[in-house]
Amino acid sequence: MRELKRWAVALEVVALFAAWELAISVFHLASEKFVPPPSAIWQSFVAMAADGTLAPHAWFSTQNAVIGFVLAVVAGVGCGLALGSSRLVSEVAGPPFWTAYAMPRIAFQPLLVLWLGFGAAPKILIIFLMAVFPIAINTMDGIRAVEPSLVRAARVYGAGRLQVFVKVQLWAALPLILTGIRMGVARAMVGIVVGEFIGGSQGLGYLIFRRSADFDLASALALTLSLVVIANLLMALVSLARRIAAPWYAEGVR
Amino acid sequence: MTPRPAGSPEAAPAPALRPPPAAGPPRRKGESRWRRHRAPLIALVDLVVFLLLWHLATEVLGLVNRVFFPSPGDVVQALAGLAASGELATHLSTSAANWAVGYGLGSVAGIVTGLVTGTSRWANRLVMPLLWSLWATPLIALQPTLTAWLDYGDGPIIVLVFLSTMIPVALNTATGATQTGESLLRAGRVFGASRLRLYLKIRLPWAVPYIIGGLRLAVPTSMIGLLVGEMVGSPSGIGSVIVNATSRFRTGEAFAAIAVYVLLSVVLVRVLDLAERRTGAWRSGA
Numbered sequence: 001m002r003e004l005k006r007w008a009v010a011l012e013v014v015a016l017f018a019a020w021e022l023a024i025s026v027f028h029l030a031s032e033k034f035v036p037p038p039s040a041i042w043q044s045f046v047a048m049a050a051d052g053t054l055a056p057h058a059w060f061s062t063q064n065a066v067i068g069f070v071l072a073v074v075a076g077v078g079c080g081l082a083l084g085s086s087r088l089v090s091e092v093a094g095p096p097f098w099t100a101y102a103m104p105r106i107a108f109q110p111l112l113v114l115w116l117g118f119g120a121a122p123k124i125l126i127i128f129l130m131a132v133f134p135i136a137i138n139t140m141d142g143i144r145a146v147e148p149s150l151v152r153a154a155r156v157y158g159a160g161r162l163q164v165f166v167k168v169q170l171w172a173a174l175p176l177i178l179t180g181i182r183m184g185v186a187r188a189m190v191g192i193v194v195g196e197f198i199g200g201s202q203g204l205g206y207l208i209f210r211r212s213a214d215f216d217l218a219s220a221l222a223l224t225l226s227l228v229v230i231a232n233l234l235m236a237l238v239s240l241a242r243r244i245a246a247p248w249y250a251e252g253v254r
Numbered sequence: 255m256t257p258r259p260a261g262s263p264e265a266a267p268a269p270a271l272r273p274p275p276a277a278g279p280p281r282r283k284g285e286s287r288w289r290r291h292r293a294p295l296i297a298l299v300d301l302v303v304f305l306l307l308w309h310l311a312t313e314v315l316g317l318v319n320r321v322f323f324p325s326p327g328d329v330v331q332a333l334a335g336l337a338a339s340g341e342l343a344t345h346l347s348t349s350a351a352n353w354a355v356g357y358g359l360g361s362v363a364g365i366v367t368g369l370v371t372g373t374s375r376w377a378n379r380l381v382m383p384l385l386w387s388l389w390a391t392p393l394i395a396l397q398p399t400l401t402a403w404l405d406y407g408d409g410p411i412i413v414l415v416f417l418s419t420m421i422p423v424a425l426n427t428a429t430g431a432t433q434t435g436e437s438l439l440r441a442g443r444v445f446g447a448s449r450l451r452l453y454l455k456i457r458l459p460w461a462v463p464y465i466i467g468g469l470r471l472a473v474p475t476s477m478i479g480l481l482v483g484e485m486v487g488s489p490s491g492i493g494s495v496i497v498n499a500t501s502r503f504r505t506g507e508a509f510a511a512i513a514v515y516v517l518l519s520v521v522l523v524r525v526l527d528l529a530e531r532r533t534g535a536w537r538s539g540a
Contacts, residue, residue, distance in 0.1 A: 009383045034403070095297035096304065102520065104474075107481055107493070107512045110500035115322060189392040190478065197397070197486045198497070205395065209486075212398030220399045228391040235390050 036218035045222035053207070061192055061203040064120050068127030069188050076132045076184065077177060080139020085169065090140075101137070105129045106194045113199035123195035123203070130191035131184035138180025142173025178242040182235050189231045324506035329513065332499075332506030341495070346514065349491040352408050353480050356415025360476070364420040365465055368427025369457055373434075382428065389421050394482045401487045411483030411491070418479035423468035430464025431457050462533050470526040477519050 017038045023029045024037035032040060048054040083090045083097065105126065112122035146169050154168045170177075196205030204223055211219040305326055311317045312325035320328060336342040371381045393414065400410035434457050442456050484493025492511050499507035 005379060008379055012380050012384070091293070091296055092300070095300045099301075102516065104477055104481055104512065104515050104519065106478060107485075107496055107515055110485065110497045111505065111508055114500050114503070114505070186390045186392075190394060193392045193395045194482055197394075197482070208395055209398045212402045215402055217399055217402055220402070224395045224399065227395050228387070231391045232387050 033215070034217065036221060040218045041222045041225065044216070044218040045226070048219060048222070057203050057207045060120070061196070061205065064123045064195070064203070065127055065188060065192055068124040068191065069131055069184070071124075072128045072131035072135060072184060072188070073181060075128070076135025076180065077139050079132075079136040080177070080180075081143060081165065081169075083136065084140035084143030084173075085165070097136075101133050106190070109194055109198045118199050118201060122199065123192070126195040127188050127191035130187040134183035134187060135177070135180040138176045138183070139173060142176030142180075143169055145176070146172040175242055175246040178238060178246065182238040182242075185234045185238060186231060189227060193227070321503050322505060324509055328506035329509040332504065333510035333513065336495070336507060336510055342514070345490055345492050345495050345511075348408075349480060349484065349493070352411045352483075352491065353415055353476065356412040356479070357419045357472070357476050359412075360416040360419025360472070361423050361469055363416070364423025364468065364472075365427050367420070367424040368429075368465075368468070369431050369453060369461065371424065372428035372431025372461070373453075373457060378428070378432065382425075385421055385425050385428075388417075389425060393417050393421075394479065397482055397486050406487055406489070408488070411480060411488060414479035414483045415476045418475040419472040422471040422475055423465065426464045426468030426471065427461050430461030434460045463530060466526060466530045466533060470523060470530065473519055473522045473526065477515065481515065 021037045021039060024032060024035055025039065029035075036044075045054075079097070083094065108129075109122070109126055112125055116122040116125065150168050150172060151164055154164050159167065192203070193205040193208075196203040197209055200206035200209070204227065208220050208223045211217075211223070309326050312320055312323060313327065324332070333342075367381070367385075371377045371385070396417075397410060397414060400413050404410050404413065438456050438460070439452060442452050447455065480491075481493045484491035485497050488494050492514055495511040496508045499505070499511065
């Protein structure tokens with residue numbers, strides 16, 4: 001049944017692209033320059049990959065994304081642990097945390113460029129800022145939802161605070177932490193793109209911007225679609241990790 | 255508990271959208287005054303301490319160059335300046351108009367898509383995975399292409415706001431619509447309701463709290479769409495003020511514009527929260 005469903009969705013995506021191709025290449029509903037058909041998009045993707053324009057930009061974006069995201073996971077899980085397990089921390093540090101969360105972080109991107117320059121730093125920072133909050137919030141929720149009886153059982157067996165943290169709470173919260181990480185991936189993608197749109201000179205987001213400005217829409221759409229594919233692949237990967245690391249956690253959707 | 259601000263979509267478990275919460279728990283009578291006011295009081299103290307530290311660091315100690323990082327006073331002054339020159343009103347009205355058109359159309363499209371998707375099994379199978387995958391992707395990456403299609407200006411911004419509103423609203427509405435009480439629908443059919451009437455009289459009202467949940471979730475996402483659209487490709491709107499002010503080293507103005515944004519989103523979320531509580535109340539009783 002599950003297989004069938006997957007095939008149906010794949011078939012649907014193929015049908016959508018086929019309809020798009022037909023509408024442009026066969027029926028000429030719009031100019032090919034203006035709305036490039038999938039075949040043209042694929043061709044320009046292959047061309048960009050072949051002539052070496054794609055690789056350095058992709059490498060720049062990947063580097064930033066990895067650094068920013070790893071920092072976000074470390075900081076997010078740390079903050080979430082602190083906020084979720086101590087009442088004092090959550091009452092004193094909670095309000096500034098929620099205020100920072102309520103801030104439209106991408107609005108600061110021009111300022112980040114002003115402060116940190118045109119290099120990789122503001123990009124890494126915005127990726128970090130976008131990804132850290134969902135991770136922290138879900139970790140916090142996960143820690144709060146840990147069954148008290150588990151913690152009590154560990155205490156009875158003589159576990160210290162740190163041991164309870166590492167051996168009980170962290171594991172019990174793992175599914176929600178991974179959920180947060182999955183959302184963090186989606187947010188980080190936004191961070192990558194915005195970071196390179198504003199004050200960027202390299203990277204996939206910058207390349208999208210550049211190519212659209214040159215009216216090379218086939219390339220721009222090829223890059224946009226690759227971002228879509230990358231985002232979905234990464235999220236599927238995190239979902240898989242959750243299924244492996246926390247198989248006991250039943251999830252309603254997907 | 256922490257005073258969690260309304261509309262924090264990240265808090266949702268597994269699916270990114272959280273089910274609408276029931277009406278707030280009734281306040282216990284014996285609660286002491288201190289207890290009830292503790293959280294907001296601490297938040298207020300936090301705010302005051304934060305502003306004082308900020309003021310101290312920038313104006314008194316001069317730790318940073320105020321060209322790069324304004325003091326609270328600079329921000330207030332810049333805001334007053336923007337308001338007095340009429341710039342604020344012009345940009346704000348552009349932003350508000352674009353946002354309202356995109357958000358309005360996006361909500362309607364999202365509600366219709368969600369209702370249809372949530373009620374037909376096939377539509378559910380075929381459309382939901384696409385919606386989820388769109389929800390996961392950086393739609394703002396379309397901004398430059400949209401600008402090429404629709405010209406520099408309001409068009410791409412409205413489309414971005416539309417898309418970033420429609421998807422969460424559709425997902426949430428569909429979730430609500432799939433959960434419509436089967437017996438209610440049967441009762442409707444027994445009394446001879448037509449398909450359309452079943453939609454209008456049973457499914458839509460049932461989904462209302464979910465729809466409002468989706469609308470609330472769409473506030474921050476649509477704001478991101480608006481901001482990116484305005485920052486990247488528009489001569490007017492609050493987002494363009496941020497970019498232009500920053501490039502002229504008027505960081506006070508940039509901060510003031512950001513503050514206006516924050517205020518707007520907070521107000522919108524609060525309004526929808528109130529609506530959610532009103533419309534959610536009857537269900538917990540039913």
